[in-house]
Amino acid sequence: MIKEIKDINYIKNLSNYKVTLNPFNKVIGYYINDILVGFLDYSVMYEKIEINYIFVINEYRRKSIAYNLIKYVVDNYDFENITLEVNVNNVSAINLYKKLGFKIIGIRKKYYDGIDGYLMEVKNDNFSN
Template identity: 45%
Template sequence: MVTEVTNLKDIEPILQKYFKGYILSNDPFEKVLIYTKEKIIAVISYSIIYERGEINYIITLPNYRKKGIASKLLEYALNDMKNCENISLEVSKDNKEAINLYSKYGFKIKTDRKKYYDGKDAYLMVR
């Protein structure tokens, strides 16, 4: 089941475990959707900033990967952003799983983002 998170504290333990050093954002444009099956097993965060969409992060818990769950959440988010002129995101250059996922949904590498994540290079992808 896909639902919107109203209290970000519900997903804080997942974010802190899998995105080391993550601090909850206070982005007023942010929306967070979760996929639950008795417990939270995947999360997507995105922001709709007027005509622009941004995907902040997506994660599926390790035991539930490769089952189409991130795709499902991304489809919900993209549908919510359907009126955006463009949607962008940054992804680490070595994250082939995520690059494949985003490419599958029409995102294209636009440029490099040098030292974007803790000194690691990223791509800017745009749809």
């Protein structure tokens, strides 16, 4: 079950990621038997969506949870494009985004403590189910 997380303290138990609170930001969680096993932090700026972070706890990886969190956003907004930045070495995340139709459209030099990041984008029409 996917639902919005209003109290971001719940996330602190899962990951060190710090949610930035602003009016554009939302966090949704993936629950199995009422237990939070993953979350997606994203921003909606009119017709543009930015994925800020996605996380699934180790034991629950490779079960399409991340895929379904992103799919939830895609199904619930009328967006033009979704963008994100990802560490060039993060193979699992890059594969996830490519599977969903994201393309690498730029490089952010030394974005992650000296390591480059890819800027990736999917346009609404190119999203793969």
